[in-house]
Amino acid sequence: MKKIIPLILIVWLLPAMLVAQNTGQQQQSREELERRKKELQKEIEEANEQLKDTKKSTKESLGQLRALRDKITLRSRLINNINEEINFINGDINTAYRDVKTLQKDLDTLKAQYAQLVIYAYKNRSSYDMMNFVFSSQSFNDAVKRFQYLKQYRDYRRRQAENIVSTQDQLNQKIQNLETQRVKRSVALKTEQEQRSTLEVDKKEKDQVLNKLKGREKELVADINQRNKDAQKVQAAIRAVIRREIEEARRKAIAEETARRKAAEEKRRREDEARKAAIAAAAERAKAAAAANGNAANVPAPEKPAPVPEPPKPAPEPEPEKTTARSENVLEATPEALALSESFEANRGKLPWPVDAGNIIEHFGIHQHAVMEHIQVPSDGIVIATNKGGAVKSIFEGEVKSVVVMPGSGYVIIIRHGQYFTTYVRLQTTRVKKGDNVKTGQVIGTASVNDIENTGEVELQIWKGISKQNPEQWIRRR
Structure with missing residues (x-):
């Protein structure tokens, strides 16, 4: 009977529970x-x-x-x-x-x-x-x-x-x-x-x-070819900046390693000299003591002095623990760069848009042309249509590594965030210079104007080292 009562209660209450769940x-x-x-x-x-x-x-x-x-x-x-x-x-x-x-x-x-x-x-x-x-x-x-x-x-x-x-x-x-x-x-x-x-x-x-x-196919093909040429120039400039940063970080890491080794060798040399001086001083003291107390005729020869023990060598420094959670990267050689990279990664999918208002008109990757479907158009980032002359903002804190003017692409600003780089293309004006430290949401320039379409445009690219990323996977959804 005790087993039957709970079963009866379940059968009695189950329909009400299902109705409440479906209603919710x-x-x-x-x-x-x-x-x-x-x-x-x-x-x-x-x-x-x-x-x-x-x-x-x-x-x-x-x-x-x-x-x-x-x-x-x-x-x-x-x-x-x-x-x-x-x-x-x-x-x-x-x-x-x-x-x-x-x-x-x-x-x-x-x-x-x-x-x-x-x-x-x-x-x-x-x-x-x-x-x-x-x-x-x-x-x-x-x-x-x-x-x-x-x-x-x-x-x-x-x-x-x-x-x-x-x-x-x-x-x-x-x-x-x-x-x-x-x-x-x-x-x-x-x-x-x-x-x-x-x-x-x-x-x-x-x-x-x-x-x-x-009906304007020739004009559109010419525009596609020109845009591809401009995009290749921008990509070459970005890769050059990133490679330069990698090379500078590598040289800095090598210099720091060389200095560390020289300091370690100098420390060992001083310790060796101190140890040899201690042994020589101990031997001189033993020889003087033997000469003062020795008698060649009547006194038996003194026992051979015990060797002076060498001072203990310093214990070797413990090696840093190796972790397999994150592979070594020269762009993350400093604690500050590593922390910036990790913070950037932690905000994946939550980074702000570079403009206050706008919509994506060109997506990342290779896609078909809007008119001529037999032509495929590559895109290194996303193109956002916005207000003409609208403010363009940094999507994360970092250091400006390059500000250049590219024909057909306007100003190009590259900002480093540890091993990540954000690139802002098609800017009409710029408000930062190389070496500036910027904060998230800080205005760095204004969007260019597309005279044909009568709108503003800005292109956002995200790089991890020399690998391109899909910006839509990093910025928040609207």
Whole structure:
């Protein structure tokens, strides 16, 4: 019996627990849907603003095409979001409809039962006269029981009436909620249809821009070739700076190691000289003592003096413990550089954006060209469209290692963070110089202006030594 009772409790409570869990998950999903909906609407607004800026140009541009494609992608996600919301509303409507049916059935049952009680009481009202019923008892105890019975009967009728009123209120509330959900579904369906209509307009506009851009294939190919040449020059300059830093760190490490070895050798030489001087002094003292006390004829020869013990050699310095957790890197030879590298790595995925407002228009790696899909375009970092002349900020603290002007790429700023380097390309102006120490979020320059697309641009690159990294994996998501 003791084993059966817990099993019965589990079977009894399990449905309620599952309902509560599903309700909590549904509520969380609804909140996530609403949050994502607001984010998508904000991103669509930003894409619209960018599209307005690109349309100020005298002819179609890749920026205009990118903005339209971004709008189409975001609006498609928004439509999916609305459809998921409609599914939730349909579920609520079905649940509310079932509740209404159940409450109506319960209310009918309660009314029927109450009607039977009233009719029965009316038909037997003389028999159930309280005084007659009580005083006709055979004993005092029987009278008390009859009195309690009548009281319980009246309480039961009162509770039945209250249940009818309460059930009626619940039914009215459920009906009102059902109507509210139906109105919400109607509004959501209307919004979904409006978004679909706008999506079709965006697609037609995108196709028109794409067809016009395809008619300028030679111009676009020339632009691709020029951008590739400029990017190669920038990459060569970055690699030169990084290799120079590696070489300087290696020379510094070699010089420090040479100085350390010379100091150790000098220390050993001084210790050897001190040890030899101590031995020689001990031998002289022993010889003088033998000459003063010796008698060649009558006194037997003195015993051979015991050798003077050498002073103990200093214990060798313990070797530093070797760790396999992190491989040695010449760019992390100093404790400060190592700490900066570890701090940079600890902020992976949480680093701030280099601009206050903007969106990525070119992703890291090799990807297809926006117009000519048979051409692949490489990218050493990410290109962010932002306000013209907008402030560009350092995404982490470090030391400025290079500030140069590159043809076609504007100012290029390289900042070192231990073994990591962040590079900011396509800057119109600069506010730092080589050797400056910068803080996270410090303004280092302003974004360049793309005259064709009428927007600002900045390119962010992240390097680990001479290896390129994907900046989108390091900066925080928006």
